[in-house]
Amino acid sequence: MSVLLDLLLLSSLWVFALLTLTALPLFRGVVFFILLGLMLALVWIRLDAPDIALAEAAIGAGITGVLLLDTLGHLHHRADQESSPIRLKSSRFWVALISSLSLAGLLLWALLDTPATPTMLAEQVARALPNSGVDHPITAVLLNFRSYDTLLEIGVLVVAILVGLTLADKDSAQLSLPKLPNPLLQACLALLVPLMLMVSSYLLWAGSKQPGGAFQAGAVLAATGILLHLSGFRLTLRTSERLMRAGLLLGFSVFLLVAASALIDGQPLLTYPDHLAGILILIIELALTLSIGLILLSLFTLPHFALPEQERPK
Amino acid sequence: MSSSAVIFSLAGIGLCAIGLFGFMLHTHLIRKLLAFNIMGSGVFLLLVGMAQRSGHTDPVPQALVLTGIVVAVSATALALYLIRRWLQLSGSTELPEDDRR
Amino acid sequence: MNHSLLLIPLTPLLLILIWCLPRWRETACRLTPLAVLPALAIALSGAELHLELPWLLLGSDWLLNDIRRVFLCFTALLWGGCAIYAQGYMAGDVREKSFHLLWLLTLSGNLGLIISADVVSFYLFFALMTFAGYGLVIHTRSEEALRAGRVYLIMAVLGEALILAGLLLSAAQLLVPGSLLLEDFARANATSTYQPLIISCLFAGFGVKAGLPLLHMWLPLAHPVAPIPASAVLSGAMIKAGLLGWIFLLPAGMVSLPHWGISICVIGLLAAFAAALIGVQQHKSKTVLAYSSISQMGLLTTALGAAFIQPEIWTGLVPVLALFAMHHALTKGTLFLAVGITQYDSRLPLLVLATAICVPALSLVGLLSSGSHAKLSLKAMLYDDLLPGWLLPAITLSAVATSLLMLRYLWLLSQNLSAKSTHDLSPLPQSMLLSWLLTLLASLTAVYWMPQAIAPVYPSADPTAWLSMLWPVMAGLLLAEIARRHWRTLPIPPGDLIQPIEALLRQVPIFFSKFQRATAGLHEPVKEQRAGFADQLIIYLENQLENRSLIATYFSLLTLLLSLLLLGTYFV
C-alpha cells in the first residue's frame, strides 16, 4: 500500500516537475512549482524527515513561491510571450533530452550498484547526542556537530540579502505592490498574526527535542511579515535602515560571537562548554529565528523599497 | 531495506534529469531558475534517499538538506534580484546572446 | 739601433699626423719628400737590423738584410725622387693635399712591407699600400681614372684574398708551430700537403701586383690615368712588392718543382712577349710603359720559374733579381717622369733632352749601364744545363720586344714634343727637372747602390754576350721601321682583355636581382593572409565555442564523457 502511495507521489513529482517547465504561460508553471513543493513536503514526511518537510513547505514552496510570484507580477507589465520550449526540430532539444536521459540512466545505475548499508554516521550521532545539549538529532547536527556549515549557510543568506541591498540601492523607481485595503483581510490578519507568532515560537522551542527549529520558525515569522506587508503594514523596516540591518545580522553575529567565545577557553572554534551547550544553542536559535525571519521577509520586501536618504548616491 | 527510500531516490533521479533538461532547454531566465530548483530538490531527495535505503533514519543528510534548502532559497532570491533588475533595464527575460537553436 | 727600423714606416705616418692638423697641412705637403729619408739612410748604412715587436699585431718581426736593403734602397730613392717631382707636378691641383696624404700612406705601406719578416706585418703593409694606392690611381676622378680604379681595386682585393688564403694554408703545416716568420712559411710551403694550392694562391695573389697575364689588366689602365709621379712609383716600386712576396714566400730554391717551374716560365715569357705585342699598338706613352712593365716583370717571372726547375741557382739568382728589380724600378721611374717633362717647356736644348730621355730607354733594353749589367747577370744565372734549352734564347728574344716597346715609347714622345710648340707650354718647375735628373742618375748608377756582398759580378769579358744584347735592338729597329711603314696599329684598347670581362660582369647585377627576387620570401615574413576556409572555420568555431547559452550542453556532455572515462577504469 505504502509502496503504491510512494509511486503515486513519485509520478506526481515527475508530472509536476515537467509541467513546471513546460506549462504556458509562466504563471501556470510557477503554480505547478509551488504544488511540486507541497508534494515534496509530503515526500519528506514519507522519508521520515519532518524537519525537511516543514522547511520545504515553508521555505521551498512558500518563500520561493512568493518570491517567484512577486517577480511574475513585474513581468506582467511586459508582454511576455513565451513560445513552447519543446520544438522537435531543434537540435538543442534533442541534445538536452538525450543527455538528461543518459544522466538519469547513469544515476540509476549508480543507485542500483550501490549496496544499501546503514551509515556509521547515524550511529555516531546517536552516541554523541547526549553531549550535544539538545535531544533532537537534527538540531544537534545543525547547531552542534556541523554548526560550522550552518554558520556559513547563514552567511550565504546574508550575502543574498546584501546583494539585494546593493541592487535595491540602484532602484530609483519605487516598486511597491498596491496595498490591499480589505477590511476582511485585516480582520483575519488580526487573528492570524498572533497565531503565526505562536506557531513560530513553538517550532523554535520544539526544535531542541523534536522536528522544528530556527529555520522553520524563521520561515513562519517571515510568512507573517509578508502577510502584513501585503496588507499594507510596512513595519519599521523603512524607518531605520540601520536597525533593520542590525536585526538581519543579529543571528549571524550572535552565532559568530558564541563560536569565537570558545577561543577564550583555548578550545577549538564553535566548542560549547558541556553544561552551557543547551542554553547557548537556544540563544543562537532565538537570534537566528529572528534574523532568518527578517532576512526571508527582506528577500521579499527589499525590491519594494528605495534606499534611505543618507545612502542615496550623489 | 526501505522501499520508500529507494523509490524517492528514483524520484530524485528523475527530478535531476528533468531539471537538467529544463536548464539546458530554456532560455527564459525564470524557467531556468525553476529548473535549477527542481534539480536541487532532486539532489536533496537522492541525498536523503540513498542514505536511508537501509531503513534507518540518518539525521546527518537530513541536516544537510536543511542547509541545502536555505542555500537554494538564497541563491534563488539572489537570482531573482538580478533577473528583476535586468528585466527592469532591458525589458527582456532572456540574456542578449542567447538564441534558441 | 735596431729600433731605427721603426722609423722607416713611421716617418710617413708621422707626417700624416701633421697633415691631419689643418694648420700644418700645407707644411706636411711640402715635407713629403723627406718621408723617405730615414729609410734611405738606413738602407745605405749597411748594418743588418733586426727588430722583434711581440706586442705588435700577433708578434711582429722586422728585418733588414742585404736583399731587403736593395729593395728598400731603390724604393726609397724612387719614392723620394717622385715626391720631389710631385712638388712641382701637383702644384695647383685641386686635390693636391689629399694626394699627399694618400702618397704618404702608400709609401708607408711600401716601405713597411720591405722590412717585414713576419706574415702579419707583411700582409698589413701590403694591404696598406694596395688600398692607399687606389686613391692615387683615381686621383683625377676622370671617367677613365674611376674605371681604372675600379679594376685596380677588384683585382687588388682578389689578390689580397688569394694571399690570405695562401698564408692560412701555409700556416697550417708550419714546421715551427706558431711562428709567423716569412721564412718559416716559405719552408713550410716546401713540404706542405697543400703545396699546389699554396703556390697557386700566392703566385696569383702577388701576381696581381706583378702584372701576370690575365691579372695584369689593371696596370695599363691605372698607370696612364694616375698622376705621373704616382704612375712612376706604381710601375717602379709597388709592382716589385709582388716580386718580393714571391721571393719571401714561395719555396723557390728549397725544392725542385719542375712542373711549376716550366709553367711559371711559360707564363713569364707569355707576359714578356704578349705585353710587348699589345703595348706597341697603344697610343699613349704611359700605356706603352705600363705594358713594358708587364713585359719586364715577365722576365723576372721567368727567372723565378727557372729557380723552381733548378733550386741550386736560387742563392745566386736572388741578388740578380734584386738588381734587375732595382734597375727596372729606377729606369722605369725615369721613363715615366720623362713623360711629364715633355709636357712642359723645359728650356733644355732638344739634344740634351732627347739624350736624357733615350738613355734610360737604352738601359732598359740592356744596352747601357745597369740595364746591361742586370740582363747579362740574369742570362749568366740561367745558363744552366738543367734548365730547358729554349729558355735563354727566349729571354734574348724578349729584348726585341722590349726594344719595340721602347721605340714606340720614344716615337710617341717625339710626336708629343713636335705636336706642340714650346710657346703653348708652361715652364718646367725646377723641382720636376731636378728630380728627373736625380732619378736618371740613380738609375744609371743603380748597380753601385747594391751592397757589395751580394752585388752580381759584371760578366763583361764575353763579346758574344754583347752581341746577344745588341742584335735584338737592331732587329727591333728594323721591325719598327717596317711596322711604321706597313703596319696600322690594331685597335686594342688599354687593358686589352678587360673589356670583354667587363661586359661579362655587367651581367652579374642582373643575376643578383634575380637571386634577390628568388630569396625574398626567405626573410620577409609572409603576409598575414587568411585563407577563406580558415576564416570560415574560425568564425564557425567562435560561434560554437563562444556561444554562452551552450554552456549547459557542453557541461552535460563533458560530464557524461568524464563519467564514462571514470567508469571505464573504476568499474572494469
Next chain:
Amino acid sequence: MMLNAPIPLLMITPLAAAVICMLLSERSRLLVSFAAVLIQLLASLSLLLLLLQQGPITHPLGSWEAPLGIALRADGLAVLFVLMTSVVAGIAALYAALYLTPGPLRAHFWPLFWFMWAALNGIWLAADIFNLYVGLELLSLAAVGLVAFSGSKEALVAAIRYLLAALLGSLAYLLGVALLYGAHGTLSLSDLSQQMQPGVASSIALAAMAMGLLLKSALFPLHTWLPPAHGGAMTPVSALLSALVIKASLYILLRLWIELRIHELAPDASQLLGWMGALAIAWGGWMALRQTLLKRVVAYSTVAQIGYIMLMFPLLRADNAEASTLALQGGVLMVLSHALAKAGMFLAAGNLILCTGRPELSALAGTSQYRPLSIFGFGLAGVSLMGLPPSGGFSAKWLLLQSALASAQWWWIPVMLLGGLLSAAYVFRVFHYSFKEAENSDTFHRPGVGLEICALALSAASILLGFIATWPLHLLTLPDILPLAVLPEGSLEQSLELLQTPTYETLHGTSEQQP
C-alpha cells in the same frame, strides 16, 4: 590559547569584518577592513610558523572529531593557499580602498569582499566535502554579488550568466556529494580517501563533482561565462575573481584528485582534463588575441592560464613518482604565480583604463610614453604569464616541462611552449598598442600612486616567486601529499628512453632471443 588561534582567526576575522562593515559607517568600514587585513596577514603568517614547527594541523570544530564533526586541516598546500589569499586579497583591498569613490558602491563592497575572503579561507582549510559545498556557494554568491555590483546592464548580464553557471556547478558537486555519501556514508575527505571503493556511484559522483568544479573554474569549453564576468567587473573585483575565486574550485578538484587517488586509478580521466586544458590554452590565447577591450584580453588570458594549470593532472602519474612530484609542484606554482600575476595585471589594466578613460585597446596609444609605470606593471605580470624567466610562471612551466619529459608525455611540451608563445602574442599586442605613436602631449589622467604601487607590487611578487620558488614548494612536503614510493636513481633516464622511437631490438627483442 593562542597556539591554535590562527585557524579560527582566519575564519572569524573575515566574517566578523563582514558583519561590522555592514553595520558601521563609511569611515569605520575602512578602518575595520584595514585592521582585519592586518589580522589576516598576521594570522596566516603565524599559521605558517605553526606549520613549520608542528607540521600539519587539524582543527576539530566544536571539538567534534570528523566524520561526526567538521575538521579544518592546515597542511602545507592549504597554508600556501591561505598565504596567497592574504597577499593578493590584502593588496586588492588596499587597491579597492583607493579605487572606490565614497558612496554606496564602496559601502557594499566591503561586506561582500569579506564574505568572499571568509569563503576562500574556509575552502582552503576544509576537509569535508559538504562543507566545501557550502563554502563554494558562499564564495559564488559573494562573487556574483561583486560582479553585479555596478548594476549596469553588462554587469547584470555577466552576473546572471556567472550565477547560472555557478549554480549548475554547485548542484553537480552536491549531486556528487550525495552519491558519495550514499555509497560511503561519510563526508570527511580523509575518511573517504581511506574507504574509497571504485564503483559506479563513485565514478559518477567524481565525474559530476569534477565537471561542476571545472565549470566554476571556467575550463574550456565551459569558459564562456568568465570573460564578461571578469572583464566587466570593477578592477579590484576582476583581480580577486581571476586570481582567487576560480582557484577555489581548482583547489578542491586537486584535493579530490589526489586524496581519492583518481590520478592513479583513472589516468584516462586525467588525460581528458589535460586535453581540455590544452584546448583552453589554445582557445583562450586565440580569443585574447582577438579582443578589442583591454580587460577582455586579460580575462581570456585567464581562460588560457586555467588550461596550463590543468596540465598538471595528466602528469600526476601513479607509475612515476618523480614526474608526479614535479607536476604537483609545477601546477601549484602555476596557480600561485597566476594568482599574483593576474591580479597584478588586472590592477595594471585598471590603471591604464583610468589613464585613458576608455576600455579599448586602441586607446592605449601613447601610454607607454606618458604612463610608463602602469605599462611596466602590466608588463611584469605579462612576463610571468608568458612563462618567461625569471618569474613564477617560468619556474612552473619549467617544472611541468620536466614532468612531461620525465613521464614521457612529450605531447604536452609543444602545447606548453606554443601556449607560451600565444600568450606572448596577446601580451605584446597590448604593448604594441601602448607603443603606438600618439600626439605629442600628455592627455592622460593620472591614477594615484597607491594604485600603481598595488599593481606593481603584485606583478613584482609574481616575478619574485621565480627566485624563491623553493619556499612554497617546500611547504608542499608538509606533509607530502603525494605519498608515493621514491623510485631508484636513474628512473628518469629510463623513462626518457621511452621518448625515443623504439628500435628493432626493443620491439622484437624477445623473438630474437629464441633459438
Next chain:
Amino acid sequence: MMNLLPLIVLMTSFLAAMVIFMLPEQEHRLRSLVNLGAAVLKIALILLLIQYVVAGFRPELRLEVLPGLSMILRADALAMLFAGLSSMLWLFTTLYAIGYLEGSPNRSRFFGFFSLCVASTMGISLAGNLFTFFIFYELLTLSTYPLIVHRGTPESLRAGRIYLAYTLSGGAVLLIGIVAIYALAGDIEFGDLQRVAEMAPDLHPLLHLVFALLILGLGVKAALVPLHGWLPIAMVAPAPVSALLHAVAVVKAGAFGIVRVVYDVYGIDYSWQQGLLTPLAIVASITILYGSLRALQQTDIKRRLAYSTVSQVSYIILGITLFGPLGTIGGLVHLLHQGLMKVTLFFCAGNYAETLGIHKINELDGVGTRMPLTSAAFTVGAFGMIGLPPVAGFISKWYLGTGALLAGMDWVVAVLVASSLLNAAYFLPLLYRIWFKPVPDSWPHEMITRYRDTAPLLLFPALATALLSIAAGLFAGLQISPVGWAELITLREYLP
C-alpha cells in the same frame, strides 16, 4: 665579498634601470649622470673581477630557485670576456645614445630599458648554468623589445612584432633543449663536462637531438640562416639600439650561448667526437656567405650593415666549431672584435643619419669631406670587416683560418676567403662614395650644422671604438688584448 661581486655587477645596471624608470622625463642631466656613473662603475667592477679571475679565483654566487636547480652567477674567464666587452661598449653606446636622443621624447623609458638590456647581458655573461643563462636570455628579449619599437611608427612596431616572433619562438625551442638536458643529466654547471661525457652511449642520439634544439634556439638570436629574418627588419630602431642589437647584446648573446653549449656543456671533445661540430660549421659557413650576398644587394646603409652582422656573427660560431686552440681563440676573439667594429659602423651610420639625414648608400657621396672623422671611423670599421690589418678583424680571420686547417676543415678557408671578397665588395663601394665622390650640392636633410663634423657626443664614441678596433688588432700581442685574453681562456679552460 668577492663572491658577491658578480651580483653587484649585475645590480649596477639593474638598479640604474630602476632609478631611471623612476626619474621624471625632464631630469636629463641626472639621468645621464646615473647612466654614465653606472657604466663607469661597472667597468671598474669588471676590472676588479678580472683581477680575481686572472689570479685564479672564480667568484660565484648561487641561489636555489627550484629543487635541484640553482641560479648561478659566476665569473670565469669566458664570462669576463663577454662582460668586459659589453660593459665597455655600454659606456660608449650610452654616451652615444645620450647624444643621439638629445631632444627626443621618451628618454626615461628608453634609457631604462637600455640599462635593463645591459643588465641582462651581464647576466648572460655571468650565468653559471644553462638555466641562469636562459633567464637572462629571455630577459634580454623583453628589454630589447621596447627599444626596437621605441619610435612607435608602424614599421618599428612591425619590426618589434617580428623580432618577438623570432626570438620568443627561439626561446621556446631553447627551453625544450634546456629542460631536456636537465632531465637527462641534471643541473649541468658550465664547465662540468663529466656529466655529458659519461652519459651512456645509448643516450647519445638523444643528446644530439638536444644539441640541435639548443643550437636552434640560440641560432635565432645569433641570426644563423635561416633564422636571421628579424635582424635586418629590426634596423628601423634608433642607431644606439642597432649598436646594442648587433654588437653589444642580442646577437652576441646567441653566439655566446652557442659558445657555452659547445665548450661548457657538451665539451669540445665530446662535440667533436660525436661529429656535432661539422653540421654547425656548415650552417655557419652558409650564413657567412648568404649574409654577405644579401648585404651586397641592400641599398640602405643600416640594412647592409645588418646583413653584414648576419655574416660576421657566424664567424664566431665557425670558430667554435673548429676543433683546436686556434679555432677557439678565433671564435672567442671575434666575439670582441666584431662587437667593436660593428658598433663603430653603427655609430657612424647613425651619425650620417642624424647629421645629414643620410640613409641610403647613394646619399653617401662625398660625405668624407663634410664629416671626415666619422668617415674615418667608418673606414676603420669597414676595413676591419673586410679583414684588413691592422684592424682587429684580420686577427680573427687569421686564427679562424689557421684553426680551420688545424682542425682539418680546409674548406673553411675557402669560405673565409670568399667572405672577405664579398665583404670587400659591399664595403669598398661605400668607402669609395664617402671619400672619392664629389660633394653634392645639398644633403638629404642636414640637421646638425653647428659642428664641423657632428655633435661631439656622437662623434666621440665612434672614434673611440674605431681606435679600439685598431688597437685590438695592432696590439694583439699584448697579454691584455682580446687575443691575449682569449688565449688565456683557451689555455686555462679548454686545453688540459
